[in-house]
Amino acid sequence: MYNVMLADDDYPVIELLSEAIDWDGLGFRLMGTHENGQSAWEQAQREAPDVLITDIGMPKMDGLELTALIKELKPDVRVAILSCHNEFQYAQQAMRLNVQDYLLKDTLDPENMVELLKKFKQSMDEEKQTGWENNRMKHLIGETRELRKEQSLKNLIHQPLLSRDQWRSEAEEYGLLAEGEACLPVLCIVENYRQVNCRFFSEQTLRFALSNVMNEMLRGMRQRVLYVGYQARISFLLFSYKPDLKTNIYAEASASLHSVRATMESVLKIHMSFLIGESETNPGGLKRRLSELLESEEQLFYLEPGGIAKMQKQEKRSGEQNLFQLYNQASTELKEVLLGKPSDSEAAVVEKWISLIRRERYPSETVKNWVLKLLLDLKLKLHTMQSVSSAYSADTLHKEIVEIGSLSELGDWLLQHLKAMTVSKSTEAAWGKRPEVAEACKYVSLRLNSRITLDEVADHLHLNASYFSRLFKKETGINFIVYVTRQKMELAKELLDGTRLTVGEICEQLGYDNQSYFIKTFKSHVGVTPNEYRG
Secondary structure, eight states, X not given: OEEEXXXXXXXXXXXXXXXXXXXXXXXXXXXXXXXXXXXXXXXXHHSOOSEEEEESSOSSSOHHHHHHHHHHHOTTOEEEEEESOTTTHHHHHHOOSSOOEEEEGGGOOHHHHHHHHHHHHHHHXXXXXXXXXXXXXXXXXXHHHHHHHHHHHHHHHHSOOOOHHHHHHHHHTTTOSOTTOEEEEEEEEETTHHHHHHHTSSHHHHHHHHHXXXXXXXXXXXXXXXXXXXXXXXXXXXXXXXXXXXXXHHHHHHHHHHHXXXXXXXXXXXOEEEEEXXXXXXXXXXXXXHHHHHTOHHHHHTOOTTOEEEOOOOOOOOOHHHHHTTHHHHHHHHHHHHTTOSSOOHHHHHHHHHHHHHHHTOOHHHHHHHHHHHHHHHHHHTTOGGGSOGGGOHHHHHHHHHHOOSHHHHHHHHHHHHHHHHHHHHHHHHHTTOHHHHHHHHHHHTTTTSOOOHHHHHHHTTOOHHHHHHHHHHHHSSOHHHHHHHHXXXXXXXXXXHOOOOHHHHHHHTTOSOHHHHHHHHHHHHSSOHHHHHO
């Protein structure tokens, strides 16, 4: 008997498959049904399934993340994806975490699932007869090849190039720099890396998912492109081509990068930007160009979200003194906003200063120091530091800001903390000075882009969940979950008013996996749908 796990937040689908299929008769045991990916993953860690049947869009953890995690646990698991999207045939070609099949829920027929299960059972029976070790060995060989490819590139970049012939011989395995060919390197950057890494639970899982999606997608491209990992946040795409007058490699690469970006957003919900280097025909030149891309911190810092740009020579700019001459003005404007004096919103003030910094192109290190000093001084002036837990200490804030890779991310980070400070002031004024409640509100305001539970916040405060729930209700007059939802809906209104983000993008930004649920929640709180509100 083989174990089957069902994961889908659409209960009628689970009910249909559970009841309509003779699992025992087919040689399967239905080990569990789950309405979210996190619940399925928790059971999988105790007992891994032989077959996973999963939806894509689910609360807490989506089906693609669940698939990647279970495949780390059990590489030979069979996977069938259920999808509501009839355009998912593109993802079929682009994304293979060795997923065996895709079924559209709109036309789902239990008989089709029965046929698929029979194929699964036959292949698993055959593997048992020939030895599953062969498949495991293939998986390990694939992993080893990726590691060798990555190490070979790192050696080229960071080690002396003692023998060009030896490196050429090594590169031939990957189809790089063949006779008469050139290579165009592109640096790939994962945006909002801290949040993405948290969503994938580990750097290893994130790199595994990126590598699988990239390699499968590149196999279907007309161009020859090699994907090479470097770090979890950055990686390389290497375009191989024969130079001639008819080939505009920059235009062709740019078109391919648009496709890569769209696929990463739709399949893994990862936003990426790209920096295109200079073409080279020999190992020494490629080594130089790769190093230049890695050293382009300033251009990367000012790259727009989702940007695809050519690498430019970096100009040395002093700029530090000029920026700090504006410090008192920025500090005064932000303090007035936080104190509730007639002024623009936090978002408007932050956008003003971010735009000025982008226009003047101050050194990135100077900008980070300037923003960190602003935030710490504001916290001190507004007397919020003493009620801020160690999670938001100066040391932690410094570590957070060091990891930020772009000016856009830095602006979002600053705005997030300013909103938390605004909540702190309002809670102290409205609800007294119970530090637990004020701290809970600040914790919520800093994490409105993720799912927040009562247990999670109670654990953060080192309180019993039931006690915290009663305390919060007593102090605020409302249930904690209701408070969280209200905060998310208020932020949704701000995003609808002040940005061009689509409803789907706002839904994702607020940590909702199910757009229908988000729209329903918004309407129950505001009285109209998001589109009606924006109209």
